[in-house]
Amino acid sequence: MIGIGVIGYGYWGPNLVRNFAEAQGARVVSVCDSRAERLAPVSKRYPGVKTTTSADEVLNDPAVDAVIIATPVATHHALVKQALQNNRHVLVTKPLTDSVVDAQELVELAAKKNRVLMLDHTFLYKGSVRTIKDMVQAGKLGNLYYYDSVRVNLGLFQHDVNVLWDLAVHDLSIMDYILGVQPREVSAAGIAHVAGRPEDIAYLTCFFEQNLIAHLHVNWLAPVKVRKTLIGGNKQMIVYDDLEPDAPLKIYDKGIDISSSEGIYQALVSYRTGDMWAPQVDMREALSAEAAHFVDCVTHNKRPLTDGESGVRMVRILEAANESLAAHGKPVKL
């Protein structure tokens, strides 16, 4: 049984506690939040779990083998570092840190201490995203043309990070997993509508080698919630709607065929409009699969799918995006 300590019981922490309380091979030992009023519901729902307002108490508890950190990003570096120094395995919410330098330091420390450092890049544990990955890997889409996502809703405004660091990080992690290649350049434009707060709407473009492009649109000021991604290849195209309960994936046998009898200047484009189908996907809760994976990695000393390196890759893109945002969309090389 792996003893789990959780730091941060705000909006997201309760989802992690619930899933780890049900995970095989793990036991939630203690839950910490610096706001004492957050702890009353923990004692009521999980009577055997210790509660505290002191993160130090969790990080020094001999019954805690692994720590889950679900606090705002500005606190991640110090908390993860202390946990690793105390020889605890760590699962941390996204993004890993607010700087590449700090993120790399944590990856190196985890390696030195031989501890698991895993990122809560939740979407990679969803059946729909796994199915897309399998299709792309099997070459079903052919050569990829684009990755195009929209993730918008009303709120939740964050104090310490802009909308890219809050919402686009999900799309970046999905894109990283599915495409398996890194962008060479990014360009971001965005704007803040509330004085003193970070950008609440942003458009991030990622340029890759060859003819692959990605565009991510994120917004905290949208009247409706949209979670849609289009992935286009020369053979097939996918529309992924994360809010579609029964059939989140639709595969389109649509595209273009280019034929030329007299060289590239005379190329002819013809349109192909074949069938659409919706594959069956595993609809289990992502956090349940994620909790099982973390327990497996800690128990068997395995490298997680969402390892510390994946966290560094996301922070590297986000840092470059911030640089581009400040320069009104000027492309920044990675």
Ligand SMILES: NC(=O)c1ccc[n+]([C@@H]2O[C@H](COP(=O)([O-])OP(=O)(O)OC[C@H]3O[C@@H](n4cnc5c(N)ncnc54)[C@H](O)[C@@H]3O)[C@@H](O)[C@H]2O)c1
């Ligand atoms: N994967 C997802 O879908 C998802 C969704 C939402 C949030 N998140 C991530 O979860 C993390 C937390 O976000 P949230 O929306 O729950 O924020 P939140 O502000 O609602 O909750 C954070 C909690 O941490 C507590 N806290 C802060 N510093 C602390 C410290 N040093 N010691 C103990 N407690 C401390 C706060 O009191 C607060 O209750 C962020 O990294 C966020 O990006 C992930």
